[in-house]
Amino acid sequence: MSGQWRVFSIRGTDISLDASWLVIFAFVTYTTATSIIPVRLANESFRSSGAVEASELTLWLAGLVTSLLFFTSILLHEAAHAVVAVRTGIPVRRIRLFIFGGVAEIGSEPSRPGQEFVITIVGPLTSAALGGLFIVLAGNFPAVSIPHVTMTWLGQMNLVLAVFNMLPGFPLDGGRILRSMVWAFSGNFLRATGIASFIGSALGVALIVYGLAQLFMQASSVQSIWTLLIGWLLWSSARGGYKDAKRRERFKGVWVRDVFHSDTGAVPDDGTVQEFMERGLHHDGHETRPVVDPVGRLAGVLVMQDIAGIPVERRSDTLLREAARSVDDASLIDPNESLENAFNRARDEGVRRFLVVERDRLVGAVDVLDVLRRGRF
Numbered sequence: 001m002s003g004q005w006r007v008f009s010i011r012g013t014d015i016s017l018d019a020s021w022l023v024i025f026a027f028v029t030y031t032t033a034t035s036i037i038p039v040r041l042a043n044e045s046f047r048s049s050g051a052v053e054a055s056e057l058t059l060w061l062a063g064l065v066t067s068l069l070f071f072t073s074i075l076l077h078e079a080a081h082a083v084v085a086v087r088t089g090i091p092v093r094r095i096r097l098f099i100f101g102g103v104a105e106i107g108s109e110p111s112r113p114g115q116e117f118v119i120t121i122v123g124p125l126t127s128a129a130l131g132g133l134f135i136v137l138a139g140n141f142p143a144v145s146i147p148h149v150t151m152t153w154l155g156q157m158n159l160v161l162a163v164f165n166m167l168p169g170f171p172l173d174g175g176r177i178l179r180s181m182v183w184a185f186s187g188n189f190l191r192a193t194g195i196a197s198f199i200g201s202a203l204g205v206a207l208i209v210y211g212l213a214q215l216f217m218q219a220s221s222v223q224s225i226w227t228l229l230i231g232w233l234l235w236s237s238a239r240g241g242y243k244d245a246k247r248r249e250r251f252k253g254v255w256v257r258d259v260f261h262s263d264t265g266a267v268p269d270d271g272t273v274q275e276f277m278e279r280g281l282h283h284d285g286h287e288t289r290p291v292v293d294p295v296g297r298l299a300g301v302l303v304m305q306d307i308a309g310i311p312v313e314r315r316s317d318t319l320l321r322e323a324a325r326s327v328d329d330a331s332l333i334d335p336n337e338s339l340e341n342a343f344n345r346a347r348d349e350g351v352r353r354f355l356v357v358e359r360d361r362l363v364g365a366v367d368v369l370d371v372l373r374r375g376r377f
């Protein structure tokens with residue numbers, strides 16, 4: 001994906017940074033260097049009548065290190081989710097840092113409440129532990145010193161993260177924990193998600209109202225816009241989470257073989273581009289067409305744009321298999337895969353239409369948007 005860098009990879013899990021993360025990284029570095037550290041140093045020296053000389057450069061370096069430690073803390077919170085997810089059998093695609101923090105993108109939703117509970121609880125516990133650790137570390141430095149004020153701030157921030165994330169609205173960690181508990185007691189995943197998402201959207205609305213109030217009563221506009229954005233994000237993802245849960249419930253026990261259609265629009269690999277165009281197949285709305293050999297094995301995919309680029313004089317001696325691109329495995333699906341998997345893959349890999357391949361033979365196609373629209377089987 002563009003605007004994203006894979007920084008490193010631990011046991012198959014990529015750690016990636018979004019371009020948007022640079023904005024928040026720069027902002028945290030700037031704020032710590034120009035305001036948080038100098039203000040806290042001033043407060044400490046006022047209280048203890050000690051003093052510290054810190055040059056502009058020292059403050060900026062301290063801001064940079066603090067900011068790096070802050071985002072490392074967020075990364076550790078997400079890594080805790082990821083490690084436990086993998087341990088309980090859920091693959092983790094990647095951990096991503098972006099403008100609103102971090103996210104561990106797991107391969108599928110937990111299938112049992114206990115699993116969701118443990119995967120979730122370790123995140124806030126990690127933040128709380130880091131909070132305690134930084135505060136203990138801060139105590140080892142003189143009160144009027146850069147390490148003391150930065151460690152204290154890092155400790156407080158981690159504790160704030162732990163508490164904020166434990167608010168009981170889905171998709172915050174606290175909301176997931178609430179869902180897992182209601183799910184465990186009622187046995188009803190959808191109702192549990194409904195309750196946790198409702199609280200999540202309510203929290204989102206509350207943050208939006210608070211942000212607007214802050215904005216009108218002047219305060220800091222950066223902070224109020226931030227509150228508004230977080231509120232909106234929470235509100236929309238709570239609603240999205242409920243929709244996902246409803247879909248998941250509806251698609252339970254439905255397989256690709258139940259929904260695919262056999263009209264693949266396939267063309268024979270030994271036909272020529274000339275014949276293909278004479279039959280008018282290049283402008284009948286298909287952007288791509290599978291190319292198959294005489295026994296039905298997929299030989300490639302014909303892309304209409306490529307066809308247009310073949311010179312007229314070469315069309316009669318260019319075979320469709322020569323004009324075709326090789327098949328991208330991401331666009332193939334087994335009829336025995338679950339529909340839920342198909343949707344997840346469509347979302348993650350940006351595939352709209354899968355070719356259904358069974359024992360090497362092309363047997364059909366499934367258009368995920370189409371299935372979503374039809375909605376019943």
Ligand SMILES: [Zn+2]
Nearest residue numbers: 123124165173
């Ligand atoms: Zn978390």
